[in-house]
Amino acid sequence: MFTNEYxxxxxxxxFALGFVxxxxxxxxxxxxxxxTENKLDSFECGIESKGNARLPFSIKYFLTAIxxxxxxxxxxxxxxxxxxxxxxxxxxxxxxxxxxxxxLLGFLYLRKKQAFKWE
Amino acid sequence: MDLLFLLDKSVIAFVAFAITLLIAxxxxxxERKIAAFLQDRxxxxxxxxxxxxxxxxxxxxFFFKEEIIPNTSDKFLFIIxxxxxxxxxxxxxxxxxxxxxxxxxxxxxxxxxxxxxIGVLYVFxxxxxxxxxxxxxxxxxxxxxxxxxxIRASSQMISYELSMGLALIALIMMTGTLSVKEIVDQQxxxxxxxxxxxxxxxxxxxxxxxxxxxxxxxxxxxxxxAECEAELVGGYHTEYSSMKLGFFMFAEYINMFISSAFMxxxxxxxxxxxxxDDLGLSQNWITIIGTIVFFMKIFAFIFFFMWIRWTxxxxxxxQLMRLGWQYMIPLALINIFITGTVILLRxx
Numbered sequence: 001m002f003t004n005e006y007x008x009x010x011x012x013x014x015f016a017l018g019f020v021x022x023x024x025x026x027x028x029x030x031x032x033x034x035x036t037e038n039k040l041d042s043f044e045c046g047i048e049s050k051g052n053a054r055l056p057f058s059i060k061y062f063l064t065a066i067x068x069x070x071x072x073x074x075x076x077x078x079x080x081x082x083x084x085x086x087x088x089x090x091x092x093x094x095x096x097x098x099x100x101x102x103x104l105l106g107f108l109y110l111r112k113k114q115a116f117k118w119e
Numbered sequence: 120m121d122l123l124f125l126l127d128k129s130v131i132a133f134v135a136f137a138i139t140l141l142i143a144x145x146x147x148x149x150e151r152k153i154a155a156f157l158q159d160r161x162x163x164x165x166x167x168x169x170x171x172x173x174x175x176x177x178x179x180x181f182f183f184k185e186e187i188i189p190n191t192s193d194k195f196l197f198i199i200x201x202x203x204x205x206x207x208x209x210x211x212x213x214x215x216x217x218x219x220x221x222x223x224x225x226x227x228x229x230x231x232x233x234x235x236x237i238g239v240l241y242v243f244x245x246x247x248x249x250x251x252x253x254x255x256x257x258x259x260x261x262x263x264x265x266x267x268x269x270i271r272a273s274s275q276m277i278s279y280e281l282s283m284g285l286a287l288i289a290l291i292m293m294t295g296t297l298s299v300k301e302i303v304d305q306q307x308x309x310x311x312x313x314x315x316x317x318x319x320x321x322x323x324x325x326x327x328x329x330x331x332x333x334x335x336x337x338x339x340x341x342x343x344x345a346e347c348e349a350e351l352v353g354g355y356h357t358e359y360s361s362m363k364l365g366f367f368m369f370a371e372y373i374n375m376f377i378s379s380a381f382m383x384x385x386x387x388x389x390x391x392x393x394x395x396d397d398l399g400l401s402q403n404w405i406t407i408i409g410t411i412v413f414f415m416k417i418f419a420f421i422f423f424f425m426w427i428r429w430t431x432x433x434x435x436x437x438q439l440m441r442l443g444w445q446y447m448i449p450l451a452l453i454n455i456f457i458t459g460t461v462i463l464l465r466x467x
Contacts, residue, residue: 003244005233005235005236006233006235007125007233008128008131008232009210009233009235011125011128011129011132011232012132012135012136012209012210012232012233013215015132015133015209016136016205016209016210017206019136019140019205019209019323020202020205020206020209020366023366024202024362024363027181027182027184027186027361027362027363028186030182030183031182031183031184031185031361032185033185034185040187040188040190041164041189041190041191042189042191042192042260042262042360043189043357044262044263044352044357048264049195053261053262053263053266054261055266057266057267057270061270061274064274064277064278064367064440065273065274065277068277068280071448072277072280073283074283075284075288076286077283079288079291079297082288082289082291082292083291083295085291085292085295085433085459085462086292086295086462088216088461089463089466090276093460093463095401096459097449100446100452100455100456103452104452105450107448111445114441116129116441116444116445118436118440
């Protein structure tokens, strides 16, 4: 069990998690604590803050996230193909060519729809 | 046997962990000194000779500062945000081969915490989790500037992750493996069969795409729009103080160190160096020299990161997105096509 290649990763996780938690707890304990009403206000250039930050924001960011999900799935398809590329030879190359052509078609459509345009 | 293996791995993991933290701490010093050098200033010189204790003083100050959690913030998420950022930054170093194998008392000890056969994918997975740290931290602050910084950072990071993945595919096609250790071993020496063995010389375009994405993923200038102080006060960490701010900062420097190590391993031969077989030294000496060479390559990349920071101005957000989506992705696809054609033509 210990010789499993994922086991050392767990050791690293223990170190990393231990460090993060320990440091957060220690700084919480040893730092001074002199809280005032103004200090705990959110900082917005010194002007009194209006409302909270749970505001609607530009749809472009959401669109980027959606496009990322679509394209990232396609990128993941490339990985097993790339690892076996030399064995697959010309057959693999042409099949992937067709896949990339479809990928590019979607990409060009998005470009035409100005999905990548930020004012 | 099992216990010895466990001991080896624990020691390597601990040493790698300590070195990562040390280098991240001293990167702040290097950054200030290099900035000073490039701008014809002296830089920090008060704490100790040449100011070499400055990072320790800074770290101490981070510990003893008052911890401020704003009233309006989401307390739980506010605390775990920087924790996630730091944790993911520390976890990526697992698959980096710090050196070849050492022979200690008849056993072969590999200087790598874990040789995962999906190493490259593992790094991508962990790096994309890092986005959550920034996003959660910025959102939980309940501050408009933090929120803007966080959504800017996350949409920038996911955009460049795509081109980063595509840029690496051409390399994977050449090497035929996802294990970082195997990729490094394939680049043994420097010159073989009339061409360089280091992947940079066969994948120059891929490397350029990769390094641009690495800059964007680490939120370094010219892509540091997430903490664009002229527009966003401090960006996603405006509300943070004490060690939680420190975590965000250290995570950035650790990411820079790890991506330098990653670039050195994938494209510049990792621990391999020219004429390593002609020296006639024993395996252990070659490994030790190799590790030193590897760190020299990493430091060269870190210096490059800092050099760029003090040379180039920041992009505008629309320019950043245009570069990421409209130039990097098609270029990466062209690179894959060229690589595929060349590999097929050279096959018997």
